[in-house]
Amino acid sequence: MSRSTPTRQWFQPGEGIAREVITADIQRYLGPDALVKPGIGTGEYEGVEGYWITAYRTLTSQMVQDLKLDSQRFTRTTRSLQDTGRPPKVPMEEETTPMPSPSQDMPSKEPTMCQHLDMDKAK
Numbered sequence: 001m002s003r004s005t006p007t008r009q010w011f012q013p014g015e016g017i018a019r020e021v022i023t024a025d026i027q028r029y030l031g032p033d034a035l036v037k038p039g040i041g042t043g044e045y046e047g048v049e050g051y052w053i054t055a056y057r058t059l060t061s062q063m064v065q066d067l068k069l070d071s072q073r074f075t076r077t078t079r080s081l082q083d084t085g086r087p088p089k090v091p092m093e094e095e096t097t098p099m100p101s102p103s104q105d106m107p108s109k110e111p112t113m114c115q116h117l118d119m120d121k122a123k
Contacts, residue, residue, distance in 0.1 A: 005056045011041045012059060014050035018071035022051055029063050030055035
């Protein structure tokens with residue numbers, strides 16, 4: 001699929017963002033052609049661990065915040081599964097409150113990394 005908009009490449013510091021989450025969710029945020037690769041920053045981010053992202057548009061601050069929140073959930077869930085072999089207890093309001101879409105102009109039918117984990121727990 002060819003687009004007239006040029007792709008951009010930039011570095012996103014990785015603090016608070018799990019590799020599994022950004023890898024699973026990047027196309028939901030930035031479109032099907034978006035790519036993410038772990039790496040070390042340069043220039044302003046010299047020596048900082050994070051992710052090199054290539055896409056037609058950049059992540060908004062809200063998208064970065066959503067990735068960090070998803071990463072916290074992912075980390076909490078995987079730790080609980082490793083420690084006890086059982087999923088964590090989730091407060092009722094967290095179970096029933098749907099997460100807002102990180103990008104109103106690009107709704108996704110693909111489940112997020114956290115939703116994949118929830119589906120695995122249900123099996």
